[in-house]
Amino acid sequence: MSKKFIIAVDLGGTNLKLGLLNLDFKIIHKEVLRTRKFFRKESLISAIVTCVNTILEARGLKRSDILGIGLGLPGPVDEKNGIVHFFPNIPGWKEVRLKKILSKRLRLPIFLDNDANLMTLAEYKLGAARGFKNSLCITLGTGVGGGLIINGSLYRGSSNAAGEIGHVPINEEGARCNCGARGCLEAYIGNSRIIQEARRLFRRDISLEELSLLAKRHNRLALNTWSKVARRLGLALCGVVNLLNLDAIIIGGGVANAGEVLLDRVKKAINEQAMSVQAKQVKIFKAKLGNDAGLIGAAILVKLNS
Amino acid sequence: MSKKFIIAVDLGGTNLKLGLLNLDFKIIHKEVLRTRKFFRKESLISAIVTCVNTILEARGLKRSDILGIGLGLPGPVDEKNGIVHFFPNIPGWKEVRLKKILSKRLRLPIFLDNDANLMTLAEYKLGAARGFKNSLCITLGTGVGGGLIINGSLYRGSSNAAGEIGHVPINEEGARCNCGARGCLEAYIGNSRIIQEARRLFRRDISLEELSLLAKRHNRLALNTWSKVARRLGLALCGVVNLLNLDAIIIGGGVANAGEVLLDRVKKAINEQAMSVQAKQVKIFKAKLGNDAGLIGAAILVKLNS
Missing domain, CATH: 3.30.420.40 (ATPase, nucleotide binding domain)
Incomplete structure (x- = not known):
């Protein structure tokens, strides 16, 4: 069976959003958590992992249904190697190999970039910059x-x-x-x-x-x-x-x-x-x-x- | 016989330079004229035409030896259509179809762009930006x-x-x-x-x-x-x-x-x-x-x- 969905994560200083999207980028399911609930880097990462698993279960999806997980992050990142340099507004993150960590824990392809780049990509492909x-x-x-x-x-x-x-x-x-x-x-x-x-x-x-x-x-x-x-x-x-x-x-x-x-x-x-x-x-x-x-x-x- | 040379023109507010270059961009021959000698657009264009013909003659070259003529110009141009919008420091040029005019008079392929773009291209291909x-x-x-x-x-x-x-x-x-x-x-x-x-x-x-x-x-x-x-x-x-x-x-x-x-x-x-x-x-x-x-x-x- 071919891949039908993508999981997207949008981490901001205020909210941590997770969404299940189809391949036409329609949001089918959305979860919003408060970023500040997760003081430590580890708890924030665990929250993402748990939430992804919850979405999969709630929708009765298998990992093989998912093309990959994309993350938008509020700070400078090395998008090629999947490393977070730091977050100006979330303490405790410094040169974190987030792609590696999440790949291991979620067993799905992980892609990440900073939020401004992803907003731009979205507006160019589907929004006002089309x-x-x-x-x-x-x-x-x-x-x-x-x-x-x-x-x-x-x-x-x-x-x-x-x-x-x-x-x-x-x-x-x-x-x-x-x-x-x-x-x-x-x-x-x-x-x-x-x-x-x-x-x-x-x-x-x-x-x-x-x-x-x-x-x-x-x-x-x-x-x-x-x-x-x-x-x-x-x-x-x-x-x-x-x-x-x-x-x-x-x-x-x-x-x-x-x-x-x-x-x-x-x-x-x-x-x-x-x-x-x-x-x-x-x-x-x-x-x-x-x-x-x-x-x-x-x-x-x-x-x-x- | 294959093309061996390129003619380059560099028009500035002070000097009009013409050069014969080989395909490795080595300048073999150079002429420098004073731009201000040519008050009118027509006389400036004629000067370029005459000078190109003189270089060809002096070097015993035929048109078939020349790949084309490139011009660097001191103002905004439409490089695709070969049109000069205007020159801030040389009066009398407004929406001039220079490529068309020179192609006709010189019977050689003409390419033009503004001087800053060409300087950049040169520094990138052969200079400090390499x-x-x-x-x-x-x-x-x-x-x-x-x-x-x-x-x-x-x-x-x-x-x-x-x-x-x-x-x-x-x-x-x-x-x-x-x-x-x-x-x-x-x-x-x-x-x-x-x-x-x-x-x-x-x-x-x-x-x-x-x-x-x-x-x-x-x-x-x-x-x-x-x-x-x-x-x-x-x-x-x-x-x-x-x-x-x-x-x-x-x-x-x-x-x-x-x-x-x-x-x-x-x-x-x-x-x-x-x-x-x-x-x-x-x-x-x-x-x-x-x-x-x-x-x-x-x-x-x-x-x-x-």
Whole structure:
């Protein structure tokens, strides 16, 4: 009997998601656990193993029904050798041979990559970047991550670390970023910075959701906040577009839920500031696959490599 | 008899160079004319035609000895259709079907591309970028240009406009650039800006050559000037390296003659500020092929496409 399913794992700082997908990347079954429940590396790995086995049992599947397991991981990895270098937001992981460990315990082919690459792969194969052979997918959240499609394939760079749009500097005199450098895009438009800025303007606590809602209702302070975010994001993207002459930029992640308020302003910034040939070529879209992009991308990774 | 030679043309704002190269890209014969002698587009085209015919005659070559003619051009071009969009520094060229015009008048296969792409191709095939499958070649001169090698091939982007490292912004509050945007790298480290900065410090006229010489002799003001250039260049390159996870960056053009004074400081800036995986991967070299890179690249273009 031929393989019919793929198991996908999407590990984030907050949630650990597992999904069973068919070969058309439709999610048939999904489990969501809290990442913080598993303090130690070993318990997190065991949770993945247990959950995979549970899914197989619950669905009455044999190992021979499964093409492989794909994992999307929140940090730099060596995707060829299946090694996790480290996770910026989950302590205790350093040069972990995760592929080897899971292969042994699950007796299934294991593939892994970082979450931004898999989101990008998903948006390119099934989402908003479909058909755009040179494109950048960005996730705007706590951090600002990204992945690149170049000449129709995921571009990994020389050590699988490409795509770090969050760490493109936009101000030589800017604030320190978590990465140690100065004036990185992430230091301006990461989640917490946007909320910080909004609090200053509104003189009260305010969530991103409220900030988006108020902007849709034309609240001046909220529009101001989003204009600033768009100006900074637009500036970094001008550099990227001038350098890479892309077809499309896809914007996803929680912050992208601001929607047109943000996207229209980013488009304007690029049209005004990028070079004419490049500005004319590039299209800006909101990501399509939302929270499932990680699972779908992990499943695509398995299929591409099987 | 099989084809033995390639004719290469390198058009710059100052010089129009023509070369006869063998199939190993050795320059056998070279002519240099002043671009400004040819005010009108037609006279410039005629000069190229005449010069090609003169070279053929002088060397006793027939058209059947020539594989093709490659042209490196100082502005955005449609390399597929052989159209010059415009030249920023040579007036009178707008959407010129140069390939068609020259094919007709010279009865030889014509290939063209912009000079930064051809310099990059030359450095990758025969120069400092050899063997580095993901690399950026920069020319530092009046303008700051560049080209990208991605996965072992010249990366052109979606409309042959990729590589514009000079128009990556490094300061959201920066000075206006010629391109219309704000804070572009070129607005800080173009030739004239460096000389302007040096004049301010030295309180007298000073050339780039003297500035390099003084720095080699440890003159404090000269070192300060180069440190500033390196800091800005390094910052832009940090963004590029974080985004593209390159193997190598090759620095050429007149300004690069400052040599180690500049390169060492750029390396330091990248090591200090780029992300660790990316900084560890990338090497910084001075370009190897110097003023002949344009001719060599144009000849490589012909061979690659023949």
